[in-house]
Amino acid sequence: MSWCWPGKSGWPALGMLLACYCPPAKAADAALQAALIYRFAQYSEWPAAEPKVYCVVQDIAVQQALQQVLQPSSTVRHIQQPQQVKGCHVLYLSRQLTPDPVWQPVLQSADVLSIAANAELFALGAIFGIIQEPQQLAFRVNLTLARSRDYHLNARMLRLAKELY
Amino acid sequence: MTIASGKLLNRGIGALLLCSCLNAAASPPSLEQLLQQRTRTLPGQIEVSTASRLQQSAAQAAQVTYLVTAEDINRLQLRTLGEVLSLLPGLYVSSDSTYGYLTARGIGRPGDYNSRLLFMVDGTRVNDNIYDAGLVGSNFHLDVRLIERVEFMPGTGSALYGNNAYLGVVNIISKKVYQLQNLQLQGSVSNQHQHDMLLSYGLRHPEGHEGFLALSQNRRGEIPLPEVGLADVPRQAVDLNQDTNTKLAGSYSYRRFAITFAGVQRDRQQPALVGERLVAHQIQNDVSFVNARYAQRLSQQLEWQGHFSTNRMHFKTVTPTLLGLAANQPQLNELIFDVEGKWTNLDQRFSYQASPGLSWLAGLDLQRDHHQAYRFNINELLTISSVASSNLRAGVFIQQDWQLWPAHRLLLGLRYDHSAQDVRELSPKLGWIWQASPREQWRFNFGRAFRAPNEYELETNRFYQIALPAAEQTDTIELGWQRQWQTDWHSHVTVYRNQLKNLITSAYGDTTLVPFFNDLPVHAQGVELLLQRDWTDLSELKLSVSLQRAEYSTQQRLTNSAEQLLKLQYYRPLWQEQWSVGYRLFAASARFSRNARLAGFARHDLSLRWQPFANLQWQLTIKNLTDHRQLDAPLPSTQQLSQSGRSIDLSLSWSLP
Numbered sequence: 001m002s003w004c005w006p007g008k009s010g011w012p013a014l015g016m017l018l019a020c021y022c023p024p025a026k027a028a029d030a031a032l033q034a035a036l037i038y039r040f041a042q043y044s045e046w047p048a049a050e051p052k053v054y055c056v057v058q059d060i061a062v063q064q065a066l067q068q069v070l071q072p073s074s075t076v077r078h079i080q081q082p083q084q085v086k087g088c089h090v091l092y093l094s095r096q097l098t099p100d101p102v103w104q105p106v107l108q109s110a111d112v113l114s115i116a117a118n119a120e121l122f123a124l125g126a127i128f129g130i131i132q133e134p135q136q137l138a139f140r141v142n143l144t145l146a147r148s149r150d151y152h153l154n155a156r157m158l159r160l161a162k163e164l165y
Numbered sequence: 166m167t168i169a170s171g172k173l174l175n176r177g178i179g180a181l182l183l184c185s186c187l188n189a190a191a192s193p194p195s196l197e198q199l200l201q202q203r204t205r206t207l208p209g210q211i212e213v214s215t216a217s218r219l220q221q222s223a224a225q226a227a228q229v230t231y232l233v234t235a236e237d238i239n240r241l242q243l244r245t246l247g248e249v250l251s252l253l254p255g256l257y258v259s260s261d262s263t264y265g266y267l268t269a270r271g272i273g274r275p276g277d278y279n280s281r282l283l284f285m286v287d288g289t290r291v292n293d294n295i296y297d298a299g300l301v302g303s304n305f306h307l308d309v310r311l312i313e314r315v316e317f318m319p320g321t322g323s324a325l326y327g328n329n330a331y332l333g334v335v336n337i338i339s340k341k342v343y344q345l346q347n348l349q350l351q352g353s354v355s356n357q358h359q360h361d362m363l364l365s366y367g368l369r370h371p372e373g374h375e376g377f378l379a380l381s382q383n384r385r386g387e388i389p390l391p392e393v394g395l396a397d398v399p400r401q402a403v404d405l406n407q408d409t410n411t412k413l414a415g416s417y418s419y420r421r422f423a424i425t426f427a428g429v430q431r432d433r434q435q436p437a438l439v440g441e442r443l444v445a446h447q448i449q450n451d452v453s454f455v456n457a458r459y460a461q462r463l464s465q466q467l468e469w470q471g472h473f474s475t476n477r478m479h480f481k482t483v484t485p486t487l488l489g490l491a492a493n494q495p496q497l498n499e500l501i502f503d504v505e506g507k508w509t510n511l512d513q514r515f516s517y518q519a520s521p522g523l524s525w526l527a528g529l530d531l532q533r534d535h536h537q538a539y540r541f542n543i544n545e546l547l548t549i550s551s552v553a554s555s556n557l558r559a560g561v562f563i564q565q566d567w568q569l570w571p572a573h574r575l576l577l578g579l580r581y582d583h584s585a586q587d588v589r590e591l592s593p594k595l596g597w598i599w600q601a602s603p604r605e606q607w608r609f610n611f612g613r614a615f616r617a618p619n620e621y622e623l624e625t626n627r628f629y630q631i632a633l634p635a636a637e638q639t640d641t642i643e644l645g646w647q648r649q650w651q652t653d654w655h656s657h658v659t660v661y662r663n664q665l666k667n668l669i670t671s672a673y674g675d676t677t678l679v680p681f682f683n684d685l686p687v688h689a690q691g692v693e694l695l696l697q698r699d700w701t702d703l704s705e706l707k708l709s710v711s712l713q714r715a716e717y718s719t720q721q722r723l724t725n726s727a728e729q730l731l732k733l734q735y736y737r738p739l740w741q742e743q744w745s746v747g748y749r750l751f752a753a754s755a756r757f758s759r760n761a762r763l764a765g766f767a768r769h770d771l772s773l774r775w776q777p778f779a780n781l782q783w784q785l786t787i788k789n790l791t792d793h794r795q796l797d798a799p800l801p802s803t804q805q806l807s808q809s810g811r812s813i814d815l816s817l818s819w820s821l822p
Contacts, residue, residue, distance in 0.1 A: 029204065032199060032204065098521050098522070101465060101518055118210070119219075119220035119221055119222065123518075125465070131212050132204075132206050133204075133206065135204060135205075135206065136202070137200060137202070137204055138343075156196075157196060158371050159369055160197060161343060162341055163341065165421050
C-alpha cells in the first residue's frame, strides 16, 4: 500500500485517493463522497454567497478527503453536535450519525447546504441525499425544499439525480 | 447511460485519475464520472425498501434482502422474471412452457401460481385477485429490461404486508427516468425462434417534471412441446405452439407525486388434438395496473405516504371441442373459460421518528375486489357455469424500531387482517439486530404469516360442494450472520425453521378443476449461504448455496422442490475494456413428484459482451450450454415436463447519445 502525493492539494490528490491508493476501500469511498460533496456545492447557489466552511459530522475520513479536494482558502471542520453547525456553509451528515431529530432545526437554516449520506438522514430534511447502490453511488435532491429556500441548482446536475423530491 | 457503459467509463476515470497523480493540472472528474465510478459498497449500506416498507440501509432491516440488479439482468440477457428470480438464494423456478412455477425455501405445491409470495412493482401489489397469482413467465407486467432491481426478502412478511407474504416478498423496482432518458432501443434474436424488442423514451424537466414511455414485444414461435414421451409429434403441432407478449409501461412524476402504469397483452397458442384433428388452443391473458403515490412531511417527525392503485386481469382460454357438436356440423365448438378480476388498493402509511432511537411505522391497507368472475361457456352462447363475487379486505399494522443500546436494536410489529370472506388473521413479528462490529452483524427474527384461500380455491371447492380450505399459517424463526472480510469477501449465512399448517394443496388429477384441501402440517428447515467478492479489476463473483428440507409431520418429504441448490455467477472484463465475459452455473439436486424421482442437474450459461461505445452494446449469450433438459413436474397432473434446452441469443442495445 503506498501513497503517491503530488505535493499539491486538490483534484490530483483526489485522483490518488481513488486510483493510486488501493484498498482499504473505506478511503476510496471517503474520497468519492468528498468529491460528490464538492460537486454538489459547486453546482448549487444559495444564500451563503461563497461556501468557505465545510462541516463533516462524525466522519474523519471524509473530512480528510474533503480537505484534499478543496482550495486552501476553504476549511473543513469535523463536528459532533448540532450546536457546532454555526458558521458552516456546507453540512455533510455521515452515515455514522444516528438519525436524530435534533439535527432538524439546523437543516432548516437557509444558509447551509445539507448533504445526507443515506436515506434515514435525508429524511431529516437534507437537500441532497447520497444513495448507496450495489456498485455505484446515486443521489436524490429535495427540489421542493431547495426551491422554497431560493436555492438555484444547476440543471445539468438535476438531470443526473436519481430522484427529485 | 446504461450501467454497462458506466463500467467501461470507470476505467477511463481510473486512467484520468492516475494521470492526475502525475499531472497536477489535470481536470477534475465530472459529476457524471463520479457517479459512474465503481464502488465496493458494503451490502449493509445498500438502500432497500422491502423489509420495512420504507427506504433504509439494508443493515437497518431485521430481515435479509437479496438483490438482483439491472446489471445482472443485462449480463445474462435474462428474459423473464422467473429467470431473474432463479438467481436468488432458495428459489427454484420451473415451467410448463406457458407459466412459471416457483418454489421458495423448499415449499412449492403442484399447480399453485406462486401465491405464497407477495409480488409488488414499486410497492404496488400485483398478485391477482382470483388465483393470487404472481406472474413470473413472459407475461409479467414489465419487460425485465425495465427493471432496476429485484429485492427479495425471504421469510414471513405478513406483519407488514398481510396476505401472500407467506414465504417471502418480491419487490420489483422499475427503472427511473434518469436511467431511461432520451431514446433507447434494445432488441434480440435467438435460435429458438424468439424475437424481442424494447423501445423507450424518457424526459426530465429541471423543475422536476419527468416521465417515460416504453413499448416492448416478445414473440416466440415453434416452441418445443414440453410433455415427455410424446411420439411422432407432427411438424404442424410445433408450428402452432406460439407466444406473443406486448407490453406498455410508463410513468409521470413531479417531485413526490408519481403515476405509473404497466400492462401486458398475451396471446398464447398451443396445439391440441381433438378427435383426429390438430387444432389451436388459445390463451389470452391481459394484466395491467395504474398507481399513484404521494408523500408529504406533516411535521419534523411525522411523514405520510399514500398509495392508490387499480388493477385488472383477464384470462381467457378457447379450446376447440366435440362437446355439443351437432351432426354434420363442420366446425368444432369452442369451450371458453373466461376469468376476470378487477381490484383497487388504497394504502396509507405514517412514519414517526419519536426520538433518535425510536421510530414508529403505522398503516392501513384496503383492497376492494370489485369483480371476481368466472364463466364457462360454449361458443359464447351456452353458459355451463358462471360465478361472480366481490370482496373487501382491510389490514392495519404497526411497527416499532427501538435502539436498545448502541449496538442492539429491537423491532416489534403487529398486523391484523380482516376480509368480507371471513379472514381474521393476526401476524406478529419480532426482530433483533446486533451490530457486533462495523463488519459483522447478527440478526434474529420470528414472524407469523398467512395465506388466505384465494377465489379460485374457494369457488372450486364450492363447485364440488366440499369444505372450503382454511387459511395457511406459518411460524418462522431465522438467525442470520453477516460479515465483511478484510479480503473483500462478503458472506451471509441464514439458518431458518418454518412450521406450516393448513398448506392448501390441490388434489392430483388431469381435469381442469381440481379440488383443494388443507394438507398435513409441514416442518421446513434450511441454511442459505451467500458469498460475494468484487475485485479491483471489476471482476465479480457471487455464490449461493441453499440446503433446505421440508417434511410432513409423517416424516414424508414434500414433493416438487430441490433440497440442494448451488448458484454461481462470475463476471470479468477481458483483454480490452470493451469486452467482458459472464458465466452462470445453476445446479439443483433431485426433486420428487408424487410418483417419480426427477434427477438433479447442472446448467451453464455463458455470455460475451462487446461495448465499442458508451451508448452501444452487443452481446452473445448461450443459455444451457450443454443442452441438458431437466424434467420437472409443477402441475397437479404430475406429468413430467422437459425444461428449456440450449439457446443462443444475440442482442443489441443502443441509446441516443
